[in-house]
Each structure stands twice: as C-alpha cells, then as structure tokens.
Amino acid sequence: MMSLSTRSATESDVPFIHGLLNGYAEDGKLLSRPETEIAKRLDAFIVATENDEVIGCASLETFTTELGEVRSLAVTPEFQGKGHGRNLVSVIERMGQERGLSRMIALTYVPGFFRKLGYQIVSMESLPEKVFGVCVTCPKFNNCDEIAMQKRLSPTEAPA
Numbered sequence: 180m181m182s183l184s185t186r187s188a189t190e191s192d193v194p195f196i197h198g199l200l201n202g203y204a205e206d207g208k209l210l211s212r213p214e215t216e217i218a219k220r221l222d223a224f225i226v227a228t229e230n231d232e233v234i235g236c237a238s239l240e241t242f243t244t245e246l247g248e249v250r251s252l253a254v255t256p257e258f259q260g261k262g263h264g265r266n267l268v269s270v271i272e273r274m275g276q277e278r279g280l281s282r283m284i285a286l287t288y289v290p291g292f293f294r295k296l297g298y299q300i301v302s303m304e305s306l307p308e309k310v311f312g313v314c315v316t317c318p319k320f321n322n323c324d325e326i327a328m329q330k331r332l333s334p335t336e337a338p339a
C-alpha cells in the first residue's frame with residue numbers, strides 16, 4: 180500500500196502553499212491567505228508529499244490553551260481521494276493533542292469530509308474565540324456561509 184507522508188513546511192514550500200490555497204479560494208472553496216502571513220506562520224504548517232513531491236497542506240491554529248483549528252487544508256486535485264486529506268487532519272490533530280488541546284474546530288464547505296473524520300456541526304455562536312478573534316477581520320464576516328464543525332480530542336498518554 181502507498182504510504183502517506185507529511186512533514187513540517189519550510190520556506191521553500193511557501194509559494195506552493197500560497198498557490199494551492201489561492202487556486203481553491205478563486206473557486207470559493209476556502210479562504211486565501213497572503214503569502215506573507217503563510218511565511219510568518221510557517222511553524223503552524225505541514226505539507227503532504229508523495230514521492231518527495233509536495234501535494235497538499237494544512238495548518239494548526241490555536242485560540243486558547245484548549246481550542247485549536249484545522250486551517251488551510253488542501254490537496255492538489257490529481258492527488259485527492261487517496262487519503263492525504265484525512266492524513267493531514269490527523270497529523271494536525273496529533274500536534275494539537277501534544278499541545279494539550281481538547282477541542283479542534285474546522286470552518287468548511289465540505290462538512291461530509293469532516294463528518295467522516297469524527298467532526299460534528301456546531302453553531303458559530305458556540306465559537307466566540309474564532310468569531311471575535313479572527314472572523315471579525317474577514318471580508319465575509321457579515322455573510323459567512325461556512326459550516327462550523329468540532330471534534331473533541333482525547334488526551335495523549337503521559338510518557339512512561
């Protein structure tokens with residue numbers, strides 16, 4: 180079976196990540212992020228690879244010591260449907276668990292994908308950290324049509 184791999188993003192991945200997100204943003208599938216913001220938040224990004232080719236990305240946003248978000252998730256069209264999206268989300272969740280987060284959220288247009296990964300729809304009003312911290316500066320703030328989803332993370336085992 181093909182192995183799914185991810186690694187931390189590096190500076191040389193910034194143009195790829197930006198291009199991938201921008202392409203989907205033009206289709207209205209996600210919100211784009213400026214290249215400078217991606218570069219500044221690079222430590223929050225991971226990329227998915229296949230035979231050393233970078234084919235996807237995701238980032239971990241944290242709001243409080245317990246709440247995180249899967250953000251900027253995307254897989255190149257030709258590589259979709261092979262498990263990379265699921266793998267990216269599970270690596271982001273593990274990063275969150277390692278930081279002690281107990282909840283992950285996602286704002287998305289593909290609720291079916293996140294439902295498969297154990298997320299449930301919640302109201303935007305139940306996520307004030309996101310709405311008042313980030314969404315207020317979004318051009319779509321007053322007519323947001325994304326679906327908010329949430330998953331509880333189980334605590335990681337304490338090291339022996």
Ligand SMILES: CC(C)(COP(=O)(O)OP(=O)(O)OC[C@H]1O[C@@H](n2cnc3c(N)ncnc32)[C@H](O)[C@@H]1OP(=O)(O)O)[C@@H](O)C(=O)NCCC(=O)NCCS
Pocket residue numbers: 203208209251252253254255258259260261262263264265266285286287288289290291292295
């Ligand atoms: C959403 C996205 C990241 C999924 O990546 P992917 O690599 O194709 O997903 P996977 O192959 O890991 O799929 C995992 C499961 O979700 C299902 N799935 C994938 N896309 C789905 C969708 N749009 N709706 C419902 N289910 C979906 C798959 O069938 C698979 O289910 P299975 O395990 O029962 O076969 C990818 O389609 C993408 O980049 N889309 C455009 C950008 C986007 O919408 N990003 C999300 C922003 S929050």
